[in-house]
């Protein structure tokens with residue numbers, strides 16, 4: 001086994017079983033987890049709801065104690081106080097004191113790190129600037145929107161310039177600009193030699209920033225490794241160019257056909273982590289692995305599809321489906337054309353009846369990626385929206 | 399330390415933002431404003447001041463206790479239930495530092511609120527003190543029985559058992575005992591043993607009653623031993639208002655004095671003006687009349703005084719006798735003479751009695767009339783002869799009315815040992831000790847219980863702390879041995895014992911009674927409150943709280 005000295009966080013056989021009042025076992029939230037997070041690494045914890053991501057992070061911080069196994073963090077146990085000076089933590093919900101304003105919040109946490117007054121004030125100013133809340137600095141945090149609270153939560157985690165940043169779903173609630181800035185921040189921090197552990201459901205973000213990921217299901221490690229290696233599919237070749245028009249595509253298709261190859265997919269590489277994720281989770285579900293968390297979900301609840309509700313339900317789905325495609329073309333109102341409704345619902349039903357299909361998503365939102373047809377992916381759609389918002393800055397994640 | 403202060407600061411501002419301070423001040427103000435309407439005083443200013451002091455000090459203590467418990471439990475339990483603790487634990491501060499910081503913050507808040515409340519109470523009581531008293535007695539009570547700090551000393555309680563035993567011996571010698579016992583046996587159908595037990599009890603009771611009652615013309619006396627050489631002379635300044643010479647007989651000088659100084663003077667008592675001995679005649683609020691006899695009136699220090707001159711006043715210390723008398727025929731008021739004697743060591747009897755020889759050296763004689771059924775106070779200038787610390791007080795029941803009885807426990811001698819301000823400060827410190835303790839209790843409860851359960855537990859303990867003394871009295875605890883009690887009372891004993899261990903003695907620490915009666919709260923009491931309530935109990939609860947907190951999984955959901 002690797003020595004602990006050169007890893008920032010190491011867990012060995014980490015297990016957490018939640019028991020009830022009578023000490024009966026209720027749920028195994030984390031089971032025999034071995035992680036090793038190296039310095040300068042961005043480590044992503046992935047997994048469906050209730051797979052044990054937050055539980056793992058809480059154990060790393062000493063908020064929960066492992067049932068079995070061992071954790072070291074900078075070579076120390078999680079309850080060690082001194083070690084906390086090198087950590088920044090953003091919990092799942094921001095958990096801020098409602099009665100403080102942004103400045104006071106940062107000041108309070110800054111004091112706990114014994115940052116001298118002058119430096120504290122300077123850092124608070126810079127952090128508020130960074131998270132874009134300078135204008136709202138004197139408003140009570142309790143009045144903030146979720147995203148604003150998230151931003152202060154992030155600022156609070158950075159006040160001590162931590163060597164290890166532990167972030168539980170950092171981008172949830174953040175707007176696209178915020179997300180983008182967050183990713184830039186992560187890159188900067190890593191460049192300066194910091195380590196980062198984050199859990200997230202936004203696979204695009206994870207893929208953009210993480211070096212290593214692990215995917216949990218039911219508290220068990222399903223797969224772990226360098227993101228490039230996990231995602232590289234040796235049997236495929238991917239060509240990335242400027243956007244192609246249909247004519248050019250047709251030409252390429254012809255060329256490939258001549259060479260006896262088939263054009264499998266055109267699109268950004270960023271949907272691949274999603275595919276990997278879905279594959280692993282579905283595998284796990286197919287093998288009926290135990291989980292105390294959420295299962296895949298079984299389509300739309302029956303009552304939502306009945307008689308009167310049907311057109312409405314269908315419209316909701318339709319709007320969800322249609323949105324990404326529309327956005328790439330022209331910003332039209334979401335209300336769908338009647339003739340489009342039929343085919344889409346059919347596709348959905350098809351998907352729902354064949355859950356084992358390779359890319360079948362657990363929720364309707366993922367539908368556009370389902371068919372291996374020539375179609376811009378959802379992620380790409382999002383990206384161009386972001387780019388629109390950011391102006392003409394076309395530089396992508398890599 | 400820095401961490402503790404940071405958390406304490408945070409706690410303090412949290413409480414301020416939660417408007418606790420405002421709510422408390424409003425509540426207190428509300429209670430005090432309502433006070434005049436519920437006040438059922440006797441119409442005297444002294445009565446009003448007493449009611450005000452007693453209510454306001456108790457209400458402050460009760461309100462602050464409740465606030466303290468609510469706040470401490472809610473900040474700690476709230477941090478856990480609302481997950482604020484996630485962020486705190488991720489910072490480099492020990493869990494104990496967090497708890498101690500929370501405690502300290504509430505203590506500081508308490509100090510502030512208590513200072514505000516106590517300051518207002520003090521100022522308002524001084525305002526009341528300045529108001530016009532109803533009459534001279536009213537004023538004297540205000541000055542010498544409220545705005546003062548007096549030490550109370552009980553007389554030597556006679557050894558009733560011994561006296562009864564002696565009496566029994568006499569009966570035996572006269573051959574009467576046997577017939578008494580036989581009468582007991584036959585009349586009540588008892589065994590010899592039981593009869594004797596009963597007889598002894600009755601005899602003791604009879605002795606006790608006999609020694610505390612006097613027929614018309616008879617007298618009761620009490621012996622006080624080891625009185626300290628009482629008090630320093632009070633010095634102050636006054637302004638001459640009028641000079642009046644009644645020929646060569648006497649000189650009357652009207653002098654205006656500060657209220658506090660006037661209160662130290664005793665009518666017909668000695669006073670020294672510019673070093674010349676005189677006697678206090680008429681005493682009113684803020685002014686009195688000093689009378690000088692012909693021998694002294696010629697002395698230059700006073701002979702040349704004019705209106706507006708400043709004079710130096712020196713007043714002798716006073717002692718007071720407090721007693722409660724009940725009349726056999728239910729009379730409202732009785733004629734009596736109270737006599738004070740200095741006693742030498744040899745004259746000090748083992749117990750009290752009626753038959754003691756009257757000591758030679760009579761210091762003072764106060765003829766007059768006094769009410770029955772209530773505590774009555776008489777004030778005299780402390781005699782110099784008291785320097786050996788022994789004093790005998792005789793109560794002569796003047797005929798023709800009825801027999802009187804005064805129990806030894808209802809008699810005490812009081813002498814001034816300090817001022818009101820100092821006493822008030824000590825009283826406030828006692829209240830503060832309670833609050834410091836309650837903060838620790840609340841933090842302790844919050845460290846492992848949810849808010850409602852924690853508050854409930856604290857309230858139960860608080861209430862039991864308040865009533866435990868009364869309760870153990872009611873249950874008769876300590877009067878009979880444990881084995882003789884029935885099961886419920888045994889449970890009561892166990893519970894009261896437990897409460898006495900885990901809670902400080904709130905009754906002992908509640909200062910309003912003493913304050914109202916102008917009784918000194920000695921620093922020794924304050925010291926023992928600090929020791930038991932703060933040093934020992936607070937440390938204990940905080941330590942246990944910290945140990946529990948350390949072992950707790952703070953991210954566990956608590957329902």
Ligand SMILES: Nc1ncnc2c1ncn2[C@@H]1O[C@H](COP(=O)(O)OP(=O)(O)OP(=O)(O)O)[C@@H](O)[C@H]1O
Pocket residue numbers: 018027028029047048049050051052053054055056092291292293953954955
């Ligand atoms: N305090 C607790 N008591 C009992 N069970 C818990 C507790 N905390 C978490 N669990 C259970 O442990 C499992 C893992 O929960 P956890 O919060 O780690 O999931 P997660 O991966 O963070 O999910 P999400 O994506 O929804 O945030 C779940 O089944 C959850 O019900």
Ligand SMILES: [Mg+2]
Pocket residue numbers: 053054055092168
């Ligand atoms: Mg989570």
